[in-house]
Amino acid sequence: MKNTNDNEDLIETDNYVVNKRPPISPEDRLKLWVRSGGRCAICNKYLLELNYDVNIGEMAHIVGWSTAKRSPRGDAPLPAEQRNNVDNLVLLCAEHHKIVDTPELLKEFTVERLIGHKIAHEQRVYHLTDMKADDSTVVLRMFGGIRGLSVELSKEHARQIVFSDAGKFALFPDSFDKHGIEIDLHQLLDPEDSWDAYWQMGVKLIDKSLQPLNEGIKQGHIRHVSVFTLTRIPLMIYLGYQLGDKIPMTIYQKHRGKTETWLWSATAPVEKFEYRQLASAGNDKVTLILSLSGSIGLDDLPAELKEGTNIFEVRPVDTIPNRDIFLNKLSAQNFTKTFHDLLSGLEITHKGCRQIDLVPAIPVAAAVSIGRGVMRQAHPAIMIYDRSAGIYKPTIKINGHETN
Numbered sequence: 001m002k003n004t005n006d007n008e009d010l011i012e013t014d015n016y017v018v019n020k021r022p023p024i025s026p027e028d029r030l031k032l033w034v035r036s037g038g039r040c041a042i043c044n045k046y047l048l049e050l051n052y053d054v055n056i057g058e059m060a061h062i063v064g065w066s067t068a069k070r071s072p073r074g075d076a077p078l079p080a081e082q083r084n085n086v087d088n089l090v091l092l093c094a095e096h097h098k099i100v101d102t103p104e105l106l107k108e109f110t111v112e113r114l115i116g117h118k119i120a121h122e123q124r125v126y127h128l129t130d131m132k133a134d135d136s137t138v139v140l141r142m143f144g145g146i147r148g149l150s151v152e153l154s155k156e157h158a159r160q161i162v163f164s165d166a167g168k169f170a171l172f173p174d175s176f177d178k179h180g181i182e183i184d185l186h187q188l189l190d191p192e193d194s195w196d197a198y199w200q201m202g203v204k205l206i207d208k209s210l211q212p213l214n215e216g217i218k219q220g221h222i223r224h225v226s227v228f229t230l231t232r233i234p235l236m237i238y239l240g241y242q243l244g245d246k247i248p249m250t251i252y253q254k255h256r257g258k259t260e261t262w263l264w265s266a267t268a269p270v271e272k273f274e275y276r277q278l279a280s281a282g283n284d285k286v287t288l289i290l291s292l293s294g295s296i297g298l299d300d301l302p303a304e305l306k307e308g309t310n311i312f313e314v315r316p317v318d319t320i321p322n323r324d325i326f327l328n329k330l331s332a333q334n335f336t337k338t339f340h341d342l343l344s345g346l347e348i349t350h351k352g353c354r355q356i357d358l359v360p361a362i363p364v365a366a367a368v369s370i371g372r373g374v375m376r377q378a379h380p381a382i383m384i385y386d387r388s389a390g391i392y393k394p395t396i397k398i399n400g401h402e403t404n
């Protein structure tokens with residue numbers, strides 16, 4: 001492999017300096033390349049271009065290699081025999097090497113500043129490469145499908161979020177076009193135009209997009225998933241249902257609070273939830289209202305959901321339903337527990353119930369986790385309702401004991 005860095009001797013040699021620069025030892029070269037992760041300490045460019053059988057990294061001197069005037073920062077007090085030591089070298093791309101050695105810029109690129117770049121870069125490489133395969137997570141993004149609302153999340157942003165929230169390394173595997181799992185619902189038409197077609201198409205898109213994920217889980221190389229989504233609630237419940245609970249997942253939602261963020265808050269209040277029965281009927285018909293991000297009144301329900309039906313409601317204990325109900329991850333966990341307690345209760349009090357009609361006003365994390373928690377054998381089917389022009393209408397049915 002040709003190393004362009006070797007040419008530095010020629011470039012920097014001053015005709016009036018008799019001594020040629022001594023070579024950097026193989027040990028120091030190896031150490032510098034490994035500590036730098038093969039990347040420029042300033043711009044992080046990857047410097048081992050395997051395609052061209054040449055590496056473009058340059059081992060730049062922090063204190064110039066000689067005390068001659070033309071050697072950048074060469075007048076700093078460092079004994080000559082230590083100047084080729086790895087501690088005095090920083091791995092740079094050709095562009096940055098040129099910049100830091102430019103005479104007019106030497107005031108900016110001081111010894112201290114270059115040492116700062118070197119240390120920060122090498123520590124970052126050390127920290128990131130310390131992560132084990134178990135620290136990785138596959139990022140799943142599902143957006144679109146809500147008219148007039150455009151929320152997106154770049155790969156880079158998702159990477160930062162899973163790192164700061166969970167200390168995890170985001171994986172966008174090759175087999176998924178390096179984009180992780182992306183479920184693009186922007187192509188869905190307006191549900192008001194064609195209600196049933198909207199939901200059927202949404203279900204199809206989700207099923208298709210999840211194939212590589214399910215394959216990866218089956219083969220055992222996906223061990224954790226980070227879910228980022230914002231779309232209509234029934235689609236998020238369906239997503240959760242198809243994801244299931246076989247492998248651990250973290251669900252992220254965009255919090256609107258004072259500052260918009262995808263990160264969970266550790267300091268926001270932890271909400272508790274309770275369920276109660278609003279109406280009884282001498283049968284096993286069940287309507288379940290979830291008033292979390294907003295209140296759903298009985299007046300909002302169509303006749304078929306409230307006449308001759310047992311009506312249950314889940315709501316927060318200490319506060320009124322509101323959009324910021326789930327700032328803290330523990331609130332989401334509390335809701336999931338209450339929801340499952342309710343389902344277990346129904347198994348006893350309404351054994352004959354084959355289908356729950358679900359009317360949800362819930363945050364993203366609640367939607368996905370409801371879907372994930374449905375037990376295919378034990379629980380009844382759930383018909384999810386959503387509002388269209390002020391009226392709740394059926395959308396997607398999950399757990400209808402379909403064959404899959």
Ligand SMILES: [Zn+2]
Pocket residue numbers: 040041042043044045092093094095096
């Ligand atoms: Zn660079």
Ligand SMILES: [Zn+2]
Pocket residue numbers: 060061072097101
């Ligand atoms: Zn140099």
